[in-house]
Amino acid sequence: MSLLEVRDLQTHFFTRAGVLKAVDGVSFDVAAGEVVGLVGESGSGKTVTGLSILGLIDPPGQIVGGSVRLDGQQLVGLDREALRRLRGQRIAMVFQDPMSVLNPVLTIATQMRLALQAHGRVSKDAARARSIEALAAVRIPDASQRLDAYPHQFSGGMRQRVAIAIALLHRPALIVCDEPTTALDVSIQAQILIEMRGLVRDLGTALIWISHDLATVSSLASRILVMYAGRIIEEGPTAAVLRNPRHPYSRGLLRSLPSRAEPGRDLAQIPGTTPSLLRLPKGCAFRPRCPEATDLCQQPPLLERHGARAYRCHHPLSAEAPA
Amino acid sequence: MSAPVEVEEASKLFRPRLTLGEKIAAALGSLVETRTVRALDRVSLSIRPGEVVGLVGESGCGKSTLGRIIAGILPPTSGTARIGGEPVMIGGRKRTTRVQMVFQDPFASLDPRMRVGQAIAEGPIAHAIIRRADASPYVKKWLEAVGLDYDFAGRFPHQFSGGQRQRIAIARALAMTPDVLVCDEPVASLDVSIQAQIINLFLKLRRELGLTMLFISHDLGVVRHISDRIAIMYLGRIVETGDARRVYADPLHPYTRALLDSVPKLVLKDDEIVSFKAIRGELPSALSPPSGCHFHLRCPSAVDRCRSQVPLLREIEPARHAACHLAPIG
Numbered sequence: 001m002s003l004l005e006v007r008d009l010q011t012h013f014f015t016r017a018g019v020l021k022a023v024d025g026v027s028f029d030v031a032a033g034e035v036v037g038l039v040g041e042s043g044s045g046k047t048v049t050g051l052s053i054l055g056l057i058d059p060p061g062q063i064v065g066g067s068v069r070l071d072g073q074q075l076v077g078l079d080r081e082a083l084r085r086l087r088g089q090r091i092a093m094v095f096q097d098p099m100s101v102l103n104p105v106l107t108i109a110t111q112m113r114l115a116l117q118a119h120g121r122v123s124k125d126a127a128r129a130r131s132i133e134a135l136a137a138v139r140i141p142d143a144s145q146r147l148d149a150y151p152h153q154f155s156g157g158m159r160q161r162v163a164i165a166i167a168l169l170h171r172p173a174l175i176v177c178d179e180p181t182t183a184l185d186v187s188i189q190a191q192i193l194i195e196m197r198g199l200v201r202d203l204g205t206a207l208i209w210i211s212h213d214l215a216t217v218s219s220l221a222s223r224i225l226v227m228y229a230g231r232i233i234e235e236g237p238t239a240a241v242l243r244n245p246r247h248p249y250s251r252g253l254l255r256s257l258p259s260r261a262e263p264g265r266d267l268a269q270i271p272g273t274t275p276s277l278l279r280l281p282k283g284c285a286f287r288p289r290c291p292e293a294t295d296l297c298q299q300p301p302l303l304e305r306h307g308a309r310a311y312r313c314h315h316p317l318s319a320e321a322p323a
Numbered sequence: 324m325s326a327p328v329e330v331e332e333a334s335k336l337f338r339p340r341l342t343l344g345e346k347i348a349a350a351l352g353s354l355v356e357t358r359t360v361r362a363l364d365r366v367s368l369s370i371r372p373g374e375v376v377g378l379v380g381e382s383g384c385g386k387s388t389l390g391r392i393i394a395g396i397l398p399p400t401s402g403t404a405r406i407g408g409e410p411v412m413i414g415g416r417k418r419t420t421r422v423q424m425v426f427q428d429p430f431a432s433l434d435p436r437m438r439v440g441q442a443i444a445e446g447p448i449a450h451a452i453i454r455r456a457d458a459s460p461y462v463k464k465w466l467e468a469v470g471l472d473y474d475f476a477g478r479f480p481h482q483f484s485g486g487q488r489q490r491i492a493i494a495r496a497l498a499m500t501p502d503v504l505v506c507d508e509p510v511a512s513l514d515v516s517i518q519a520q521i522i523n524l525f526l527k528l529r530r531e532l533g534l535t536m537l538f539i540s541h542d543l544g545v546v547r548h549i550s551d552r553i554a555i556m557y558l559g560r561i562v563e564t565g566d567a568r569r570v571y572a573d574p575l576h577p578y579t580r581a582l583l584d585s586v587p588k589l590v591l592k593d594d595e596i597v598s599f600k601a602i603r604g605e606l607p608s609a610l611s612p613p614s615g616c617h618f619h620l621r622c623p624s625a626v627d628r629c630r631s632q633v634p635l636l637r638e639i640e641p642a643r644h645a646a647c648h649l650a651p652i653g
Contacts, residue, residue, distance in 0.1 A: 041514035155605055156382075185381035186541065190585035190601035212515060218590040219598045243591045256519035259544035259588070263568065266523045267548070270516040273484050 001072060002029035003173055003206050004053070009066035011045075011052045014059075020277045022048040022061070024230035027303075030174065033204040037221030037238060039211060039253075043274050044227040046210045050176040053208070054093050055083040070174065089119045092167035096179040098159040101166070102151040108135075108162055109147040115166050134165040139195055157188035164196070171203060178210045193220060214253065218242055226250050229275060229285035236309035246309065246316040249286045284314070292317075325372035325535045326407030326421060326502035328393055333402035335363040335388050360609045362388040364559040365402065367636070370503070375529060375536040377550030377567060379543060379582070383609050384556040387507050390539045394424040394505040406503055420450050423496035427508035429488030433480040433495075439466075440476030443495045452500060465494040468531075469524060486517035490524065497528070503535045510545060518545070525549055543586050547571050555579050558609060558617040561636055565643035575645035578602075578618045616648070624649055 011023040023045045030036050040046045051057055053068050055075055068075040070091060075083070087093075095101060103111055112131035116122045122130070128147070135143035138161040151159055160180060167175050177196075181189040197220060200207050211217050217224060217238065224238040226247065234247040245251040254260065255268035272289040281287050283298040290297070292315040303312045337360045341349065363385045370376045380386045391397035393404050395417035404411045406421045426432040433442060443465055444458040453461050463473040469490040480488055489509060496504060506525070510518040522545065528534060540546045546553055547567055554564045555576065563576040574580040581602040588598040604621040607613055613620050619629040628648050636646040645651075 041516060157605065185606065186543070186582065187381060187585045187602040187606070190587070190599050193587065193599070194601050213587075214515075215587040215589050215598070219587040237593065239591050239593045242589055253515055254589075256516050257544065257589075258519075258522060258542075258548035261548060263548050264526065266526060267519040269519040269523055273486060273517065274514065 003032040003034075003071060004030040004208075005067070005069040006049075006053065007067045007069075009049065009052055009068060010064045011048050011057055011061060012064050013061045018278045021230050021280075022277060023052060025066070026227075026230075026232055027066075028225055028232065028235065030206050030208060032173065033200070033206055034223065035200060035207040035209060035221045037209045037211065037217030037224040038227065039214060039217055039224060040227035041212060041253075041274055043229070043277060045230040046227050047178050049227070050093065050178050050208060050210050053176060054087055054091060056093070085119070088115060088172070089170045090172050091174045091176070092170075092172045094160075094163050094167050094175060094177040094180045096182050098156075098163040099151065101163050102159060104151055107148050107150055108154075112147070112166060112169065115169055119170055130169065131165075134169055135162070137168065137199065138162075138165045139191075140165070157184050157192065160184060160192060161195075164192075164199075168199065168203070168205070172205065174206045174208070175200075176208045176210070179212070180209075181216065182211065182213070189216070196220070214242065214257065215259070226253070229280055230277060231285070231312065232303065232310075233286070233313070234309075234311045240309065244317075244319065246311040246319070247286075247313045248290050248292050248315070248317060251317060252289075284312075325533045327372050328368070328370040328422075328503055328535060328537070329405045329408075330366060330368045330389070330393060331403050331405075332365045332367055333363055333389070333392055333399040333404060334361065334365050335385070335392065335397065336361055336400045358610055361559050361612070362609065363392070363399070366556075366559075366561055367402075368554055368561060368564070370535055370537060372502075372535055373533045374552060375534075375538055375550050377546035377553040378537055378539045378556065379541065379546050379553055380556035381541060381582075381606055383558070383606060385559040386539050386556050389556070390424070390505045390507050390537055393503070393537055394422050395419065396424065420446075420452075420499050421501055422503040422505060423499050423501040425489075425492050425496050425504065425506045425509045427511050429485055429492050429512075430480075432492050433488060435480055437479075438476065439478055439480065439483075439491050442480075442491070443476075443498050446495070446499050450499065452498075461498065465498045466491075468497065468528070469494040470520075484517075485513055486520060489513065489521055493521075493524065493528070497532070501534075503537070505537045505539070507539045508541070509538075511540065511542065522549060543571075543583060555582070558607065558612050560617060560646060562618065562647070563643075563645045564636070565640075569643065575639050575643060575650045576618075576647045577622045577624055577649075579645075581621070581623075616646070 007027050009023055009026045013020040013022055026049055038046045052063055063076050113127040116127045131147055132143045140146055140161055181192050209221050221238050224241050225232050226234040228249050234250045252270040261267050270289050283300050287293045287297040296314045301312045301314045303310050378386045392399045395411040398412050398415045411419055440462045443462045447453045448455050462476050466473055471490055510521050538549055550567045553567045553570050554561050557578050563579045584600040585602055590598050602621055615631050616629040616634050619625040634646045634648045636644045639645050639650050
């Protein structure tokens with residue numbers, strides 16, 4: 001059995017302008033200790049998928065269908081108290097902006113102690129010892145002294161390390177990371193990626209790594225899910241998907257990367273813009289931007305599975321064609 | 324429309340404003356501790372007419388400050404910036420329209436209450452580049468140059484997506500017929516597919532208008548794609564300059580090498596490989612940069628001299644400069 005089973009998840013936002021289907025029938029599994037990359041552009045639903053798993057959807061948003069099971073336990077529809085007990089303990093989240101989880105007026109020591117005491121009786125001394133251990137694990141130098149500092153006394157990279165340390169406090173089975181290194185400089189991003197990779201390997205923590213950056217995902221995740229307009233349009237082993245994408249959108253994303261093009265030449269570009277979720281085209285949502293589209297694409301394509309690979313396309317690219 | 328850019332020994336110091344209490348204390352003769360940030364430390368850079376120079380560095384390295392000095396938005400504390408031989412600023416005020424700037428955030432750089440056509444025509448009318456009566460065809464010309472319909476001229480910025488807004492910001496800058504365009508992270512806030520569209524637009528405009536450009540970005544892939552030459556900055560100083568391809572293929576400065584190595588690359592093989600290396604340590608604070616070479620604390624090859632002596636930017640190979648005592652590193 002998988003650690004996490006998401007089945008036909010539907011998270012909609014009921015706005016004055018209409019119903020926004022941010023996540024519209026998403027299904028995937030995450031095995032214990034597995035690192036899964038979730039990629040897509042803004043508005044593709046990757047963040048809302050992450051928030052839905054943790055039960056962090058507030059009105060006007062609502063999970064209107066599907067299920068999320070962690071170790072077999074259904075999370076959709078759990079009451080607030082039951083979710084609170086799970087969050088932080090069995091499942092945790094790291095956000096792009098660490099200040100969204102750190103309280104600016106409390107020391108790191110206090111915040112970590114509160115996080116520990118939220119899930120059981122822990123003495124002050126024991127909490128301090130465990131906090132120092134957690135900060136050292138994410139390579140914060142002088143952890144025992146830095147523990148008494150306030151968030152603003154840390155650099156951006158160090159704050160994100162603190163947020164990761166807090167997420168790891170209870171050794172959760174799954175951590176959802178939403179663009180955790182996007183706001184950081186490349187040299188700091190590289191440090192955190194390498195540390196993260198070591199930590200999850202040592203602790204056996206499963207990760208859902210949400211990012212728009214294919215290169216970052218490819219250096220971390222063994223499996224990749226590509227989202228477009230609220231749906232998963234392709235999934236498979238990361239290197240295989242990047243080597244030989246089957247969905248035209250995945251290929252378009254790869255081809256538009258400057259690092260893969262001859263300098264100075266025009267980049268291959270996906271025409272048009274991501275559609276508004278309020279006015280999605282009929283059938284395949286990528287149809288108006290797709291070079292392969294035909295009349296058949298007016299019918300919504302289903303996610304077809306072929307071994308480890310899956311794609312949602314009437315005209316999948318050849319299994320041999322490189323990106 | 325092209326002219327050379329010359330920056331000579333430009334420095335920029337930022338001092339926090341004194342509070343009233345501190346002013347009184349200073350007037351009474353007590354020593355007030357002022358924390359000065361040297362954002363730019365005697366930087367010289369020249370851009371040939373029609374050349375695109377990519378300016379790369381991590382946050383706080385001074386790349387935006389240098390861009391703003393060239394664009395005439397920020398006066399340097401000392402040193403000068405010239406375009407086609409004329410100083411960009413005289414007496415702390417911008418004295419030329421030969422340079423324009425495109426910013427990172429197209430949501431912040433357009434007035435939300437001004438129609439797009441009006442925003443594009445405003446500058447050229449004020450500077451007598453066109454007459455008010457000729458505004459419509461002029462706006463049409465520039466909207467079409469950046470790939471937008473003239474129909475959009477009557478709309479407001481909120482009716483556009485991020486990529487379209489960046490096109491409008493570019494049209495607005497170009498309508499001033501500048502010789503030089505300074506672009507500060509113009510694609511950083513855009514999605515990958517939209518980023519490619521805007522990069523292609525820059526390539527096209529460059530071919531058609533022969534623009535001289537300073538392209539500031541933290542994204543090494545984007546900069547490599549668009550630039551002829553690149554300059555790499557670290558804590559207020561340029562540490563390396565040279566032909567883009569040669570710098571990427573064979574960096575001369577240890578920081579350039581470390582920076583290039585820290586970028587994750589697409590992993591296309593099934594067996595997991597480390598596609599990047601991390602630079603050890605943190606970026607030092609610009610309030611108290613390390614002595615000597617600013618990079619010595621993080622540099623794998625640093626020797627005693629690096630701690631005491633500031634390395635000057637010198638020619639290591641023809642048309643390639645690096646500020647490193649040990650360059651070329653083996």
